[in-house]
Amino acid sequence: MAVRMRDVAQAAGVSIAAVSLALSGNPRIPAETRDRIRAVAEQMGYRPHAGARALRTEVTGSLGLVISDVANPFFAELAGEIQRAAAAEGFSTVLCNSDEDAGVQDEYLRNLLAGSRVDGVILVPAAAMTEGLLAAGKAKARLVFLDRPVEVRGRTAAARHLAGSPVVRSGASKALSEAAELLTGFGHRRVGIIAPPMTTRVGVERTELMIQSLTARGVATRDISVVEGDFRQDSGERAMEQLLANKSRPTAIFGADGLMTIGAMKGLRAARYRVPADISVIGFDDAPWFDLFDPPLTAVAQPITAMATAAVRAMVHLVDDAAAPLPAADATPACRLVRRASCGPAPA
Amino acid sequence: MAVRMRDVAQAAGVSIAAVSLALSGNPRIPAETRDRIRAVAEQMGYRPHAGARALRTEVTGSLGLVISDVANPFFAELAGEIQRAAAAEGFSTVLCNSDEDAGVQDEYLRNLLAGSRVDGVILVPAAAMTEGLLAAGKAKARLVFLDRPVEVRGRTAAARHLAGSPVVRSGASKALSEAAELLTGFGHRRVGIIAPPMTTRVGVERTELMIQSLTARGVATRDISVVEGDFRQDSGERAMEQLLANKSRPTAIFGADGLMTIGAMKGLRAARYRVPADISVIGFDDAPWFDLFDPPLTAVAQPITAMATAAVRAMVHLVDDAAAPLPAADATPACRLVRRASCGPAPA
DNA sequence: CTGAAAGCGCTTACAG
DNA sequence: CTGAAAGCGCTTACAG
Numbered sequence: 001m002a003v004r005m006r007d008v009a010q011a012a013g014v015s016i017a018a019v020s021l022a023l024s025g026n027p028r029i030p031a032e033t034r035d036r037i038r039a040v041a042e043q044m045g046y047r048p049h050a051g052a053r054a055l056r057t058e059v060t061g062s063l064g065l066v067i068s069d070v071a072n073p074f075f076a077e078l079a080g081e082i083q084r085a086a087a088a089e090g091f092s093t094v095l096c097n098s099d100e101d102a103g104v105q106d107e108y109l110r111n112l113l114a115g116s117r118v119d120g121v122i123l124v125p126a127a128a129m130t131e132g133l134l135a136a137g138k139a140k141a142r143l144v145f146l147d148r149p150v151e152v153r154g155r156t157a158a159a160r161h162l163a164g165s166p167v168v169r170s171g172a173s174k175a176l177s178e179a180a181e182l183l184t185g186f187g188h189r190r191v192g193i194i195a196p197p198m199t200t201r202v203g204v205e206r207t208e209l210m211i212q213s214l215t216a217r218g219v220a221t222r223d224i225s226v227v228e229g230d231f232r233q234d235s236g237e238r239a240m241e242q243l244l245a246n247k248s249r250p251t252a253i254f255g256a257d258g259l260m261t262i263g264a265m266k267g268l269r270a271a272r273y274r275v276p277a278d279i280s281v282i283g284f285d286d287a288p289w290f291d292l293f294d295p296p297l298t299a300v301a302q303p304i305t306a307m308a309t310a311a312v313r314a315m316v317h318l319v320d321d322a323a324a325p326l327p328a329a330d331a332t333p334a335c336r337l338v339r340r341a342s343c344g345p346a347p348a
Numbered sequence: 349m350a351v352r353m354r355d356v357a358q359a360a361g362v363s364i365a366a367v368s369l370a371l372s373g374n375p376r377i378p379a380e381t382r383d384r385i386r387a388v389a390e391q392m393g394y395r396p397h398a399g400a401r402a403l404r405t406e407v408t409g410s411l412g413l414v415i416s417d418v419a420n421p422f423f424a425e426l427a428g429e430i431q432r433a434a435a436a437e438g439f440s441t442v443l444c445n446s447d448e449d450a451g452v453q454d455e456y457l458r459n460l461l462a463g464s465r466v467d468g469v470i471l472v473p474a475a476a477m478t479e480g481l482l483a484a485g486k487a488k489a490r491l492v493f494l495d496r497p498v499e500v501r502g503r504t505a506a507a508r509h510l511a512g513s514p515v516v517r518s519g520a521s522k523a524l525s526e527a528a529e530l531l532t533g534f535g536h537r538r539v540g541i542i543a544p545p546m547t548t549r550v551g552v553e554r555t556e557l558m559i560q561s562l563t564a565r566g567v568a569t570r571d572i573s574v575v576e577g578d579f580r581q582d583s584g585e586r587a588m589e590q591l592l593a594n595k596s597r598p599t600a601i602f603g604a605d606g607l608m609t610i611g612a613m614k615g616l617r618a619a620r621y622r623v624p625a626d627i628s629v630i631g632f633d634d635a636p637w638f639d640l641f642d643p644p645l646t647a648v649a650q651p652i653t654a655m656a657t658a659a660v661r662a663m664v665h666l667v668d669d670a671a672a673p674l675p676a677a678d679a680t681p682a683c684r685l686v687r688r689a690s691c692g693p694a695p696a
Numbered sequence: 697c698t699g700a701a702a703g704c705g706c707t708t709a710c711a712g
Numbered sequence: 713c714t715g716a717a718a719g720c721g722c723t724t725a726c727a728g
Contacts, residue, residue, distance in 0.1 A: 002462050002487060004705065015715055020707055028713075045483060047462035051402030052705035055720045060399065062442070062465075069428060076424035080417060083443050087456075092465060094410070095431050095443040108435075114350050114395035116721095117410075117440060135393060139350060233636060262637050269640070288581060289610050292617070294642030352721065363699055368723055376697075400721035403704045464705095 003046045012040040023048075054116060062092040063315055064112040064121035067146075068100045068231065074258050074285040074302065075124070078146070081308030082122060089316050094118055098126045100231055106132025113141045119319045122311050125150050128199055137162040142318040144168060144311050148202050166314040166329035169202075170302040173209050175335040179282050179300060180213030182339070183252045187346040188280060190223045192243040192250035194236055194264055196257050198228055206256040206284065225250060229260045236263025237270075244271055251279060251346040258285030258299075265293070276344030286338050296340035306333035351394045360388040371396075402464060410440040411663055412460040412469035415494075416448045416579065422606050422633040422650065423472070426494070429656030430470060437664050442466055446474045448579055454480025461489045467667045470659050473498050476547055485510040490666040492516060492659050496550050514662040514677035517550075518650040520632075521557050523683035527630050527648060528561030530687070531600045535694040536628060538571045540591035540598035542584055542612055544605050546576055554604040554632065573598060577608045584611025585618075592619055599627060599694045606633030606647075613641070624692030634686050644688035654681035 009016045014037060022029045022037035029037070054060040065082055067075045083093040094117060098105035105125070109132040112118045120142025125133065128151040136143060137158035143165040152163040183191060193210055196203035211224055227242050229235030236255060240263065243250055253268075255261025261283030265275070273279050275295055283290075286301035310331035317329055357364045362385060370377045370385035377385070402408040413430055415423045431441040442465060446453035453473070457480040460466045468490025473481065476499040484491060485506035491513040500511040531539060541558055544551035559572055575590050577583030584603060588611065591598055601616075603609025609631030613623070621627050623643055631638075634649035658679035665677055 002464060006705080016705090017707080017715065017717095024707085026708095045458060045462055047458060049403065049705050050463045050465045051399030051408065052720090053707080054399035055397065055403055055704090055722085056706050056708085058720080065443075070418065070431065071421075071425045071428040073419075073421060073424065076421070076427075077419045079424075079427075079443065080419040080445055083418065083445050087444070092459070093443050095413075095427065095441050096435070097428055097431050110393060111395060111440070114393055115398045116350060117398045262640065265640050289637070289641075292610065292613050292641045293637075294640065354721080364721090365699065365701095365723080372723085374724095397721050400704090401723080403706085403720090404722050404724085406704080 002049075003044045004049065005046070008037070008041045008044055008046050011044060012037045058116075059319070060117065060119050061090060062094055062118045063312075064094045064096060064108070064118040064123075066096045066098055066105055066108050066112075066121055066123045068124055068126060069097050070095065072231075072259055073287050074304070077304045078308055081305050082312055085309050085312035086315075089312060091119075091312070091316070098124075100126045102127040102130045102132075106130050106135075109133070109136050109141075113139065120144065120315050122146050122315060124148060125200075128201065129153070133162060134158050137165075142315065144314045144318070146307065146311050148200050151201070166311075166318070166331070168307055168311040168314060168331045170307060171332040171334045172206060172300060173213075175300045175337045176206070176209045177213045178337045179254065180210065180217055180219075182298070182337070182343055183254075183280060183282070184214065184217040184219065186252075186280065186344060188250075188252040189219055189346065190248055190250045190252070191219060191225075192246075192253045193224065193226045194239040194243070194253065194255045194257075194260050195226050195228050196260075197230055203228070203256070210254050210256070223248065223250075229257070229263075231257055231259065233259040233263040233266075236260030237267040238263075240264040240267030241271070244268075244273070252343070253279060253281045255281065255283045258283065258287070261285075261297070261299070265297070275342050278347060280343040280346070282337075282343060290338075290340065293340075293342070295342045298340045298342045299338055300335050301338050302335050303333040307331075350397075351392045352397065353394070356385070356389045356392055356394050359392060360385045406464075407667070408465065408467050409438060410442055410466045411660075412442045412444060412456070412466040412471075414444045414446055414453055414456050414460075414469055415472045416474060417445050418443065420579075420607055421635050422652070425652045426656055429653050430660060433657050433660035434663075437660060439467075439660070439664075446472075448474050450475040450478045450480075454478050454483075457481070457484050457489075461487065468492065468663050470494050470663060472496060473548075476549065477501070481510060482506050485513075490663065492662045492666070494655065494659050496548050499549070514659075514666075514679070516655055516659040516662060516679045518655060519680040519682045520554060520648060521561075523648045523685045524554070524557045525561045526685045527602065527646075528558065528565055528567075530646070530685070530691055531602075531628060531630070532562065532565040532567060534600075534628065534692060536598075536600040537567055537694065538596055538598045538600070539567060539573075540594075540601045541572065541574045542587040542591070542601065542603045542605075542608050543574050543576050544608070545578055551576070551604070558602050558604070571596065571598075577605070577611075579605055579607065581607040581611040581614075584608030585615040586611075588612040588615030589619070592616075592621070600691070601627060601629045603629065603631045606631065606635070609633075609645070609647070613645070623690050626695060628691040628694070630685075630691060638686075638688065641688075641690075643690045646688045646690045647686050648683050649686050650683050651681040655679075 227239040283299035575587040631647035
């Protein structure tokens with residue numbers, strides 16, 4: 001059906017081995033012959049059979065991308081940039097949605113890695129640690145953790161491998177300081193935080209960073225209410241209802257994730273609160289259409305392109321230097337605060 | 349490194365062939381032995397080497413998904429649903445962003461198909477016809493066209509193969525009639541259409557359907573202005589500027605694509621028009637956050653889950669019945685109009 | 697009924 | 713310097 005190496009060899013009047021060597025640029029083949037063979041291959045639309053090559057070389061030229069949900073705009077943009085960066089490096093991208101389910105994640109990991117479908121996996125972990133991750137660590141699989149680190153315990157070989165795997169995520173501390181500054185500058189003293197699951201490090205870290213930034217500016221710890229969501233829009237709306245039902249209602253909200261912040265805005269609208277007159281809102285994860293919200297939403301933007309590039313680069317590095325010791329390839333490009341109209345003076 | 353069939357065979361005390369047969373459920377292996385072998389395989393975390401299997405069976409268990417840009421919310425949702433549906437059928441999904449570039453699309457097609465990386469490609473074509481598509485047609489590649497049909501000319505075998513490939517897209521005619529009814533009911537008589545590229549059939553069809561729906565309700569053809577965009581947000585904003593500069597400015601806008609409608613809203617805001625007091629807007633492609641826009645955006649929602657399911661089902665059908673004649677597996681689930689607040693009475 | 701053997705399309709060590 | 717041959721991990725037709 002498709003053109004195979006033997007077809008090219010026949011058409012060029014050389015052996016199969018000569019075609020292989022010519023295409024890989026082996027100096028054994030004289031430049032003139034090499035160029036002639038390459039021209040024939042190109043003209044015939046030849047592409048090496050990916051499976052055959054993988055079988056022989058143990059390299060697939062594919063990478064797995066396991067994210068929670070590509071319909072989440074943050075991950076959609078990230079996935080797009082990763083696919084582009086991977087293609088630029090000659091890698092195909094196998095996409096998987098874990099739906100924040102550790103079991104689903106582990107099933108994908110096993111299918112991708114144990115099945116030799118990919119050379120490595122860029123993973124947004126659905127939980128701090130899972131059996132599948134330990135298995136991948138034991139098999140010394142190439143892993144790059146994206147957006148969220150994992151929690152490695154113990155000193156087994158598997159644990160050490162996971163601990164040595166690169167982590168790429170955004171650095172939020174400066175942007176969150178600015179956010180806290182913005183809120184306290186407007187006189188807010190009671191703040192609600194809609195937090196990602198505390199089983200994820202982003203959940204813990206974003207929450208703690210925001211609490212620190214606020215208390216450093218004189219907000220009392222007891223005036224900070226934290227409600228945990230599950231990254232989904234609905235959970236943001238429910239968290240908002242809960243915060244509004246507090247005896248001492250917050251005057252400002254930090255939504256520590258994109259979709260949950262959208263849910264929170266819906267909750268505010270449903271309860272007929274005005275933003276920012278009654279309550280100020282700062283979200284996490286920016287989108288081009290936040291400009292069009294009522295009011296335009298102030299949000300912390302993650303450096304998506306930089307994250308994608310760093311993750312792909314880290315993976316390519318792992319693939320190229322399979323034998324070399326793992327490098328400390330962590331990358332943490334900084335977030336920035338995008339100021340719009342959803343923050344204003346605290347009500348009297 | 350990873351567990352191979354021979355390891356399972358050794359652990360279970362049987363031949364490699366027995367393992368293969370047991371895992372595929374061949375009745376030659378007694379049920380008891382089969383279950384024992386399967387248990388050993390499961391326990392060892394065995395997954396067949398995808399490349400080796402592909403080499404032997406000519407089936408990869410992967411499908412390619414070539415879309416224009418996964419960061420576009422419509423395609424992001426579609427990609428997510430396709431990945432999920434594919435996984436449920438046992439297929440991996442290889443994601444590619446063509447960026448609406450026919451050359452990039454063709455390169456991906458060739459890489460995926462000629463390289464035997466996938467069993468078939470679900471494709472949102474970047475152009476009405478391309479060399480790569482013809483090559484894929486000539487090779488009798490399994491193709492499912494998504495969102496946009498292609499224009500097949502001639503009666504060559506390649507052309508016939510492409511013409512016989514399933515097309516899955518949404519049916520907009522009823523929803524666009526409702527949209528036209530909504531606008532004319534509000535007294536609008538001058539309508540601007542921000543259209544996708546006329547090189548794509550969606551561009552031509554959505555535009556023509558809307559024009560027909562409007563003229564059928566008494567709007568004069570000369571009062572309908574069409575400005576062509578390129579699916580990108582910026583082009584929507586520029587199109588909006590152009591429409592506002594018209595001598596006879598439209599009082600209602602139909603944005604025939606998601607991102608372009610967002611651009612149009614930005615253009616209106618920049619020019620300080622009020623929606624819907626000065627101009628009404630209907631968009632295409634719905635998103636959960638349109639509720640939060642100022643004003644909440646009325647839009648035509650595509651049946652994304654139904655489209656994804658139909659596309660994957662069509663592909664699975666092509667894979668299963670490789671030898672059978674191509675079925676007429678086209679699917680056209682209907683769009684629906686989601687009414688919000690961006691449409692109102694035409695200004696006097 | 698079972699096991700050994702061939703062969704899918706590549707790459708590369710090896711013999712000539 | 714060149715070509716034939718081995719072998720990656722599977723599946724399945726075939727011999728015993």
